[in-house]
Amino acid sequence: MDKPTIQIGLSQENADHLIRRLQAFNDANHPLVALFRTQTNDPAPLHIFARDGEDNVIGGVIAKAWITWKWLEIDILWVDEPYRSQKLGSKLMDEMEQLGRENGCTRSRVSTWSFQAPEFYQKRGYEIYGELHDFPEGITDYRLWKNL
Numbered sequence: 001m002d003k004p005t006i007q008i009g010l011s012q013e014n015a016d017h018l019i020r021r022l023q024a025f026n027d028a029n030h031p032l033v034a035l036f037r038t039q040t041n042d043p044a045p046l047h048i049f050a051r052d053g054e055d056n057v058i059g060g061v062i063a064k065a066w067i068t069w070k071w072l073e074i075d076i077l078w079v080d081e082p083y084r085s086q087k088l089g090s091k092l093m094d095e096m097e098q099l100g101r102e103n104g105c106t107r108s109r110v111s112t113w114s115f116q117a118p119e120f121y122q123k124r125g126y127e128i129y130g131e132l133h134d135f136p137e138g139i140t141d142y143r144l145w146k147n148l
Contacts, residue, residue: 035068042067044103048095050079050088058083061096065103072100072148074110077117089117093124101148108148114140 007014027034043064050059059079065072074096079089100108110126112118118128121144130143
């Protein structure tokens with residue numbers, strides 16, 4: 001076996017090669033990982049929006065249902081400032097979690113920064129499973145999950 005050399009530089013061809021190698025390893029070691037790659041609608045995008053009386057979007061949730069893995073992943077929850085403290089975020093999350101269940105999801109996960117809404121999610125039953133401090137500096141990145 002030759003002594004390895006290290007190459008620094010961008011190469012999409014080499015990156016694609018590594019991705020294929022990792023995918024083959026993952027597929028060989030877990031059947032759900034292999035099954036996921038054969039699904040055309042997985043993950044399925046899920047969107048819910050709130051509108052005011054003039055039909056303006058004032059909030060919403062953007063998520064995806066990982067149907068094969070039975071997970072709901074919340075990407076974005078937003079409520080315009082004037083509509084906060086009216087439980088609109090909770091109503092949106094209730095609807096999204098129900099939509100996740102209707103799509104076969106049994107668990108949900110979300111990522112939020114310390115200045116955003118970790119307490120909101122914890123009040124909804126989400127548990128912190130990861131904290132990354134100083135990402136970016138002075139901010140903690142929280143990862144949370146819950147059973148649906």
